[in-house]
Amino acid sequence: MSTAAASTLRGASLPKWSPYAIVGGSIVLGVLIGLVGGLDSKVQWGLIAGLLYVLGTYVIAARVEGRRQAKDRVATSLVWVAFVIAVVPLVSLIWVTVSRGVKVLDPYFLSHSMGVVANADTGGGAYAAIIGSLEQVGLATLIGAPIGILTAVYLVEYGRGRLAKAVTFFVDVMTGIPSIVAGLFILSIMLIFKMQPFGFAGSLALAILMMPVVVRSTEEMLKLVPNELREASLALGVPKWRTILKVVLPTSIGGITTGVMLAIARIAGETAPVLLLVFGNPFINNNPFEGAQSSLPLFIYQQYADSAGANAAYDRAWAASLTLIAFVMILNLVARGIARWKAPKTGR
C-alpha cells in the first residue's frame, strides 16, 4: 500500500483555538441579536449566546470532524455553560454585597450599636448584632456539635438493630425541620415557664437545627475510616473506646471539622428562630442568658423592614450582610486550616 492512502486513524480536526473563537463569535452574535431585537434583559443576551455556543460547536464540529467528535464537543460545551450559569449568581451575589456593603463597613460600624440612632439616620452599627451572633452561634455549637458527633459515633461504631435505625430515621426527619418550627418548639417551652426572650433560647433552637447536619457529615466521615485501622488497634489490645478516641476520630478529624463548620455556617444565617426567641435589641447586651439580644441576620432583616426606605438603613443592612458572609468565610478558612493541619500525613 502506498503511503498516500487515507489512514483510518487520522481525521480532520478543528484547530486548538476554535472553542475560544466559537465562544467569542456566539457572544458577539448574542449581543447583536439582543441589540437588533431590542431585548432589554442582559440575561436574555447571555442565554442566546450560550445557546449559540452549544449549537455552533455542534454544527461546526460535525462538518469538520464528524458526528462523534461533535457530540464530544457538545458535551464539553454543555459542561462549560452549566459551570458559567452556576458561577454567575455566586459572583454577582458577592459583587453586590461587597460593593454595597463597604460603604459603611468601617471600625465604627463594627464597634457601635444602634442604641439611640433612629433607623432613618446615618451612623450606628452592628456591634450588638455581632456580639449576639457570636454568643448564640457559639453556644449552639457547644451544644450541637458534641451531641451530633457522639450520635454519629454511636451510629457508626456501636449502633445495631432497632435503636440505630430509629435514630437514623429521626436524624433524617430532623434535617428537614423548617427553622421556624425549631423556634416554635423552644418558644412553647418558654411560654410554659413564662420566660422573656433571651439569647440562649435562640442557641437551643439553632442547636436543634445544627445537630442533624453534624450527625450526617460526621457519619459519612467515620464510615470512610478503613476497618483495618480499627482492627489493628483492637489487635494491639486497645479497648474499643480508646480505639475510637485515639485512632478513628483523629483519622477523620479533618472531615468532621469541615462538617461542623458547614453546620455553623448554616445556623449563622438563620433568622426565624432568632426573631421568635431572641427578639432583637438595638442596645448592647453581652449576656446571652438574660434579656433580648440581636443577631446579624435579624439585624439585616430589621434594618431592611423597619426603615421605610431610608438609604442609611439599607447601607447598614448591606454592611451587616457583608459582615455575616465574612464571618462564615473566616470560619471556613479556619476549618480548612485545622483540617489540613490535623489530616493524616503523607509524604516521606
Place this chain on the structure above:
Amino acid sequence: MSKRIDVSGLTAYYGSHKAIEDISMNIEPRTVTAFIGPSGCGKSTFLRTLNRMHEVTPGGRVEGKVLLDDENLYGANIDPVAVRREVGMVFQRPNPFPTMSIFDNVAAGLRLNGNFKKSELGDIVEKSLKGANLWNEVKDRLNKPGSGLSGGQQQRLCIARAIAVEPNVLLMDEPCSALDPISTLAIEDLIGELKERFTIVIVTHNMQQAARVSDRTAFFNLAAVGQPGKLIEIDDTERIFSNPSVQATEDYISGRFG
C-alpha cells in the same frame, strides 16, 4: 514469653453461617505453624478466633475451647482486650495508623494502653524496630509519618508495633501477600528470628513460603462452597510436603486440586 495453644472442638459462625467446624489442634511454643488451604476455607477465620478478633465482625460468634497455657480464652470473665495483649496480630495489608509518626506507630500499643514508663518508651521502640529489622532504615526519620514508607517497610512497621506490646503469640494473616519478593524475604527471615521469642501462627497462600518458614503445617479445606471449612490434617511441615497422610492434602500441594 511464649505460650502453647490448645484448640478443641472449635466452631465459628458469621450470623447463621457456619464458617469453620469442629477444629482441634495443638500449637507448641516457639514454633511457626502455617495454615494453608484454598480461599474461603476458614484459615483466616480460625486465626482470628485465636485472639478473639472474630467476634469484632458483626454476627461473629464462637463455640469450643481455645486454651492458652491451660487458660480458656472463651471462658467466663475473660476480657477480650486482655487476650489481644497476649496474642498479637499482623494483617494482610500493612495498616500503620495514618495520623501517627513511625515512632508513635510503634509506641501506639503501649501509649493507648497507658501502661508504660516514659523513660522506657524510646528503648522499647528501638528494640521493637530492631526486632522487626527496620531500625537501620528508619532511625533517622522516626518522626515522619508511617504511611510514607514502602509497603514492605510498612508491614515490618506493623510487626514492630505488634511485638512492642510483648505478646506471647503472634498471629499473621497472609503478611506477605501484598509485598514483592524481596520484602517477602525480609519478612520470612524476620519470622525465623521472631520464633525464638514468640509462638507464631501464619496464614499463607504461598506453599513455598509455608515450606520455608514453618515447623508445622495445617491444611484446611471445605467440602463445597457454602459448607463450613474443616481442618484436614496438621503435621510436621516436612511430612506434609513430602508424604502427607491424607490424599486431599497431596492433591492440593501438588496442584491437582479441584
